[in-house]
Amino acid sequence: MLLPHLPILLLALGSVSALDPQLAEFFKNKAVRPLSLAERAAAGIKPRHLRPFTEPADVRLNKRDSITSPDVGQPATWETNTQPQPQRGATGSTFGSSDTNIELDRQNPDNVAPPTTDSGIVPNLKWSFSLSHTRLLKGGWVREQVIQDLPPSVDVAAAELRLEPNAYRELHWHRVAEWGYILNGTGRVSAIDEDGKSYISDIQGPTNGEDPDIYYFPPGVPHSIQALGTGLEILIIFTDGNFDRTGTTFMLSDWLARTPLSIISQNLGINISELANIPQKDPYIIQATEPPLPLGHAEESAPKSPDGEVPNPYVFRLKDQEKQIAKGGGGWVKIQDSVTNFKAFILIFRMIFLGTNRTHQVSKEIASALVFVEPNGLRELHWHTVDEWLYILHGKARATAFAGSSTSRTFDFQVGDTGVFPVSYGHYIKNLSPTEPLIYLEIFKAERFVDFSATQWLALTPPQVVADLLNISVATVQGLKREKQLIIK
Incomplete structure (x- = not known):
């Protein structure tokens, strides 16, 4: 980047008058940090280190190509209202100008001034949902972390989903498993299994200092999620990093829009005239025309299956698990798996069909x-x-x-x-x-x-x-x- 040093170069040539007037005004009012140690000292800028030097100056000068003292690896810190600098001990230097994202530097001090124990090339292993593209929809939003954001070998994708009060995620299913952690609010999930058994349950986020609910839908299980009166926000995990590829998520409305109406009519036993207004593009999130029954009334919200209910729940109450x-x-930790202490939630990990050995x-x-x-x-x-x-x-x-x-x-x-x-x-x-x-x-x-x-x-x-x-x-x-x-x- 030549631009930060351009004024120094032009001064060496004699003048900044050759600059475009806007650039001249910019550099006139912009403090360009001197680059040499002598210039920094003359300007009253004191070098900052994570610990004081104890060696004589002549000894330190002989070590300029090496680390001068052991680094215990504590995080770099900077005083309030001062710019983070890529310096650690006797290594590094200041930024040549203030043209850096100071807010990001403050949030990531180990990118700016990493401990000397860091070594070699390790790929980026961090992603913030704040950097994800947000899809704005009627009734909520969704943003994802997928294969493009973290190393592709990590075969997991995630999404944050927000539903406004009474809005719902439309009927759908996935080729992969879906796991959800309720970040806040209240909602209701419904599903059926392959034997036609039905399931419905209310879900809620952290309340009164208690841990929230989680849910799990195995691959292929069709389901819906609706927010109740307070709205709902969920962290969702999928067991495929390349989650957005075709053939992973299947929306019911999208399927019907791609099927001749005569087939739908015959299949559902509905007059074709009733199907004139089915959506031609899946809405992803839908705003309810009527509010659902309030929290605690899930059982009254869906028809009963003649085949009965699923033998074990798709929803697990973390608040009921011992720390x-x-x-x-x-x-402390709360571990949820099929062996350690999740046997009360058998459906998620080991559901045995009643009357069979599957x-x-x-x-x-x-x-x-x-x-x-x-x-x-x-x-x-x-x-x-x-x-x-x-x-x-x-x-x-x-x-x-x-x-x-x-x-x-x-x-x-x-x-x-x-x-x-x-x-x-x-x-x-x-x-x-x-x-x-x-x-x-x-x-x-x-x-x-x-x-x-x-x-x-x-x-x-x-x-x-x-x-x-x-x-x-x-x-x-x-x-x-x-x-x-x-x-x-």
Whole structure:
């Protein structure tokens, strides 16, 4: 970028008078930061470092091509109303001008001044829904995070869906599984299974400090979602990163618009004149012509199936699940999978049809965990056997992804951010707030929640082996926690 240095170049040539008048006025009123150390000192601009130097100046000058002191890796911070700068210790330099997105720099300090432990090339593993294109519709909106936004190997897509009071997501089904976390509001879902059994249930977001509801529809299950009087907002997960491709989502109205009316008439047993106004393009979200029955009256809202009701629910009340207090004392988790503690929600993961020996393979689709990290707490160093997808519900976090082969990269997260840690990537998640909890979701395209703890591995390895590897004492190794800590104070 030559433009920030153009005034200096022209001054060297003698004048800025050759500039376009608008550019001349721009540079006349714009403070261009001097580029050399001497010029910065003359201008009264003091260099900022994460820690004071203790070495004499002549020693530091001899080390200008290397890191001058160990870096413990704390996040870079800047005083209020000052511009973040790409400097860390004796490395980096200031921006040559103020032409940078200061708000984004403040939200991502580890992009601007990463710890020196970061190394090599790691792809971007973070996406904010605020960067997603929002589709505005009558009765709500939707925005997505799909294969274009995160590494394509992470075969999960997500959407945030907002429905105005009484509006509903039209009748549809998917080739893949759909998992939903109720962010706020109240609503009602309805569905049928392949045996013609029906299902209807009210859903609601966090209320009175209690955790919200989640729902799960296996692949192919037709369903609808309607907001009640307070409106509804949902985080939705799909088990296909390339979710927008043809053949993934099927809208009922779109199907009928692509079918001859005579066929529809014969199939539904309806006079063809009744079909004159069916929509010719799927609306995605529809505003109700009549308000639904209020919260708590789901059972009265739909006809009963002659084949009965589904034997187990599609909706699970997180508030009814016991917290698993972390051994490390830094928080708790609620894990939902087919093996650990989700057996009360068998339909989602292992529904056995009454009177038959057939089993849904839903257990192969999604496992999840709601994670609560106390202020300053740490989700311990660990890795998973499948990709982890995360969503920040509350708070601010920092995480470093270790990709092997001496490569790693640190990311900063806040509310509404999504992120991924590909299979086997080592990582931690640190709550950056000393006063606020960090709350987030971990999602896995898997049958069960599985993680490996670095501390537990070291503690259960012959102590001398660990001591020799890390150059620490055997006594220190013997003091490591032998139980998985999950979250540490």
